[in-house]
Amino acid sequence: xxxxxxxxxxxxxxxxxxxxxxxxxxxxxxxxxxxxxxxxxxxxxxxxxxxxxxxxxxxxxxxxxxxxxxxxxxxxxxxxxxxxxxxxxxxxxxxxxxxxxxx
Amino acid sequence: xxxxxxxxxxxxxxxxxxxxxxxxxxxxxxxxxxxxxxxxxxxxxxxxxxxxxxxxxxxxxxxxxxxxxxxxxxxxxxxxxxxxxxxxxxxxxxxxxxxxxxxxxxxxxxxxxxxxxxxxxxxxxxxxxxxxxxxxxxxxxxxxxxxxxxxxxxxxxxxxxxxxxxx
Numbered sequence: 001x002x003x004x005x006x007x008x009x010x011x012x013x014x015x016x017x018x019x020x021x022x023x024x025x026x027x028x029x030x031x032x033x034x035x036x037x038x039x040x041x042x043x044x045x046x047x048x049x050x051x052x053x054x055x056x057x058x059x060x061x062x063x064x065x066x067x068x069x070x071x072x073x074x075x076x077x078x079x080x081x082x083x084x085x086x087x088x089x090x091x092x093x094x095x096x097x098x099x100x101x102x103x
Numbered sequence: 104x105x106x107x108x109x110x111x112x113x114x115x116x117x118x119x120x121x122x123x124x125x126x127x128x129x130x131x132x133x134x135x136x137x138x139x140x141x142x143x144x145x146x147x148x149x150x151x152x153x154x155x156x157x158x159x160x161x162x163x164x165x166x167x168x169x170x171x172x173x174x175x176x177x178x179x180x181x182x183x184x185x186x187x188x189x190x191x192x193x194x195x196x197x198x199x200x201x202x203x204x205x206x207x208x209x210x211x212x213x214x215x216x217x218x219x220x221x222x223x224x225x226x227x228x229x230x231x232x233x234x235x236x237x238x239x240x241x242x243x244x245x246x247x248x249x250x251x252x253x254x255x256x257x258x259x260x261x262x263x264x265x266x267x268x269x270x
Contacts, residue, residue, distance in 0.1 A: 043140065
């Protein structure tokens, strides 16, 4: 690509963002923060898609980003409704408190 | 010049990503995440995908983050609790470092392969990015587009049913 920024730069950046999101999902207790870390991971994948779509001169990757965004919106609606229900039943949305299926 | 700009925006994106993961207060996490979304929108503009940048700001920073902040306010999570807010930090960091190492190894050893198309910068500037996206979306990806609309309908119904009062 032009101007010295290669597709490699973008891919490494999105790898860093993805592993940051993984770290957050694995270590945080608050369910909403975990949800936001999942959004971070989805966004890093979107960056990969657009960088490679640009690199290959192909529009399909950007259409996929469109679908990823739609799925993220649907996930936000359902996930946040689940969190409200959880809070109503448990008075907390910390994932450590959700252990009713354990015995 | 552009390389310098790339590194600057990348630095801001990574720092706000770290803040998303480490902030104790969920409202601060949400604001850092909005910052990351804006940085990614800048990258989309740099990659000659202006429509995607607009969608990124409108859908992610506009709609989804408003929904998340609304739920944070509704559940009153802004108050800082004195309990621990993380667990399994060691295993989490080991695993995410492994993911990073794996991906960087694949990136260094691999080569990009895939269906190369004929979309060039000149073509994007002449025809317009939105039109190119729309053409791909309504010809090659018509069936996935329709399935997406059903997915959104299911999500709306699911959200209403889940958050409804019982009884």
